[in-house]
Amino acid sequence: MDKFDANRRKLLALGGAALGVAILPSPAFATLSTPRPRILALNNLNTGESIKAEFFDGRGYIQEELARLDHFFRDYRSNKVRSIDPGLFDQLYRLQGLLGSRSPVQLISGYRSLDTNNELRAHRRGVAKKSYHTRGQAMDFHIEGVSLSNVRKAALSMRAGGVGYYPRSNFVHIDTGPVRHW
Incomplete structure (x- = not known):
């Protein structure tokens, strides 16, 4: 009986949290629902390249x-090169908004x-056989000046896909697959 009550309490708490998320406006959701340009600035640590791209102009995605x-x-x-899921860029944009990072x-x-x-996979542990990286739906990254644990917490709060936390390697993984974390 105690196990049933504990599970019931967890279920009620989760339901209440989900209801709160559904009713209350989220800053991350507001970031995407407001029709304004979405701009990302990135550095590629492996190639040394930098980019600043306005990938959404407030009305639609900019193909170029x-x-x-x-x-x-x-x-x-x-x-x-492969087409990257624009939803991944949207996630990253929302994440930066939640963190207040430029x-x-x-x-x-x-x-x-x-x-x-x-x-x-042959030389490292933790590389998935059917990785979302191979589908153009994932990225590993960190944000200069923002603690990795805060990046992880913000990514988890979005409930927008997978979130992996790799503090020893100094990166967070996000993807546009099902909501899950590790």
Whole structure:
């Protein structure tokens, strides 16, 4: 009976939290629902490149800027480019809004070809066989001047996809897959 009551309390608490999220306006949601330009500034730590891209103009995505971001997020090992899910850029934009950060995002890993992913899997632990990186739906990064734990907390609060926390390697992973965390 105690186990049932504990599970029931958890379920009620989760339901109440979900109701609160549904009713109360979220700054992250407001950031996306307001029709204004969305701009990202990033540094690619592996290539030394920097980019500032206005990927959304307040009315729609700007295809030329998305193409520039696709190239920036390319698999630098094989120089292969893939279309990146614009939802990933939206997540990152929302995340910066939640954190109140204007610092450039430090990209560690964006798109990875299957060959690159398999090579990394052979030599490193924790590389998923069916990684969202290979689908153009994931990135590993940190933000200069923002603690990694705060980046993680903000990403988790968005409930917008996967969030991985790698403090020893100094990065957070986000993706546009199902909501989950590790």
